[in-house]
Amino acid sequence: MTPGHARPRDGESGQSRRRCQQSKPGSASRLPCDPDCFRSPAIHLSKLVLSGFRNHVDTKLELGPGITVFCGANGQGKSNLLEAAYLLAIAKSPRTSSGRELVNWAVSEKGGHVQVLGVGREGDTTIQAQVDIDVAAPGAVFEDGDYSPIRKTLRVNGIQRSAAEFVGKLNVVFFEATDLQLVMGGSAERRRFLDILISQTDSGYLKALQRYHQVVYQRNGLLRRVRDGRAGEDELEFWDDRLAVEGAAIIDRRRRVVAELDMFGVEEHRGLTGGQERLGLVYKPKLTHNDDDPAADFASAPADRLSDILSDSLGYLRKRELAQGISLVGPHRDDLLISLNDQAADSYASRGQARSIALALKLAEAASVAAATGRKPVVALDDVMSEFDPARRRLVLERASQYEQVLLTSTEFEVVDQSYLGRAARYTVSAGRVIQA
Amino acid sequence: MVTGDPMSTPDIAPSTAAPVARLIEAFHRLPGIGPKTAQRLTYHLIRMPREQAEELAESILSIKDRIVLCGRCQNVTETPVCAICSDLRRDSTRICAVEEPLDVVSIERTRAFRGQYHVLHGVISPSNGIGPEELKVRELLERLRDGTVQEIIVATNPNLEGEATAMYLQRLISPLGVKVTRLARGLPAGADLEYADDATLAHALEARSEFKTGQ
Secondary structure (H helix, E strand, C coil): CCHHHCCCCCCCHHHHHHHHHHHCCCCCCCCCHHHHCCCCCCCCCEEEEEEEECCCEEEEEEEECCCEEEEECCCHHHHHHHHHHHHHCCCCCCCCCCCCCCCCCCCHCEEEEEEEEEEEEECCCCEEEEEEEEEECCCCCCCCCCCCCCEEEECCCCCCCCHHHCCCCCCCCCCEHHHHHHHHHCHHHHHHHHHHHHHHHHHHHHHHHHHHHHHHHHHHHHHHHHHHCCCCCCHHHHCCCCCCCCHHHHHHHHHHHHHHHHHHHHHHHHHHHHHCCCCEEEEECCCCCCCCCCCCHCCCHHHHHHHHHHHHHHHHHHHHHHHHHCCCCCHHEEEEEEEEEEHHHHHHHHHHHHHHHHHHHHHHHHHHHHHHHCCCEEEEEEECCCHHHHHHHHCCCCCCCCCCCCECCCCCCCHCCCCHHHCEEEEECCEEEEECC | CCCCCCCCCCCCCCCCCCHHHHHHHHEEEEEEECCCHHHHHHHHHHHCHHHHHHHHHHHHHHHHCEEEEECCCCCCCCCCCCCCCCCCCCCCCEEECCCCHHHHHHHHHHHCCCEEEEECCCCCHHHHCCCCCHHHHHHHHHHCCCCCCCCEECCCHHHCHHHHHHHHHHHHHHHCCCCEEEECCCCCCCCCCCHHHHHHHHHHHCCCCCCCCCC
């Protein structure tokens, strides 16, 4: 199954279908539907404006569909362009959680304003996403008494939005060399991967996740208070219940997306490895008091049973949780198990194999976003080509170029196969300046 | 690092006279007042007639000297028992429990509630070290002793901490034979369905009510 055959959902795809049916009066000679309308809907970034963002003082780019290659030596700012595009999709940087790192050095030192603005185009409609970062001068605070030294404001079509409302307006799937950590790194990397994927397609999920983290934060505080004899154990009841109910909803949502990823990922992986190896993805909720218990019992539990199982686990773990002062079960401790030929990938896979798995996961993410939104996302490949041999590079380009727009960075144009490079838009990036090549 | 510290000093030019700098800093410590506003207020006060400045200073001191918590509802007042608690026309069988004194003002403005209040002075927030002991819960239980009160309306905010507090009060008070109710969560008056967020709309559906005859 390819993203192109994604089932259309409501919203944008519905609109484009309606557009197809309304042939303009007086244009009878035309087909009732433009042939382009038969292509599945897709979004591309038609404009990207960066001011004060990392080393881009003032960069304005008009972008088109197809492949765009940004080439430059390390540290010149080519990756920052892709990072900016991703920031417009998920309201966060893939690299850092600190806003200060995102801003120009001068702004960071003296205070000031940073802006990333992008225009997404989907058929006849455009959407403008904008992230403003204000940095207060050292020692100062904002006029309205906001004490945080850095303030991020999100806007869609000029109207201020919350993160949950902002994320998912522009869909970008971001690949980078460190994606290897998805396979080799800790479980937090994989939870983050799943959370970003779901947030891009389900606006309620980010809110649910924020709520859940607040529950864990307060509950951990209470566990410590109970341990120190400053609160009664009975006060935990409300927080146990919230953790079980909110946690179960998150587990269920992640479980469903993993089933979908497994379907797309296995396919992508087979393509990348020539069918030699078998990838497997399973969501493993940490639900039990005994880590040796097979997760399978819980993995198949119906959604409405999940919260009961979570509650039971909390009961089993009460003493240990009180001793440690932290919540030991729930989606904040879960993992995505990746297997290669039925062996755990983090210990069994070679670096080369891990690289293919990470790439398959990312391609599956793109397919999954396309399936859920009914619209192909923008694909951003940050310096990943150099990691692969020429045959694999062609495969990657072949898979990626099914998407409407591919933004790609590299230290040299040669990593892009001639058959693709000929049609690609080419830019060189040097010291934060972008010049058409 | 000073940046981001609520107590950080605003950028005051070294040449500024000491009393001026002192007042700017004092204003800056107030919630919602940034360095520019603090400066503007200070220079405004310099031009203000002496009587007005005295009145301002005196009124600030008097809230410290004369304001106490009401012996019954814990709201801020200047008499041992506040005006609402001592109003005999008010329904003493119903108590509305709120987080802050300002919430009393909001509910009073509706003129839809004729019972009495109880100000908890906060909500349960274990991570900030606030448990029921830190709230005015014991004082609320005290008021239930003589059996007059039949209903506690919990009007804490509909967020996690507010719900935790509501749940705690319900567990504590229901066994005493006093009815505990919670403010409904739903659509704001005069709102359009299409602009309501999902959670609010879901709650409104869940807490839908049947048409009452005569409405």
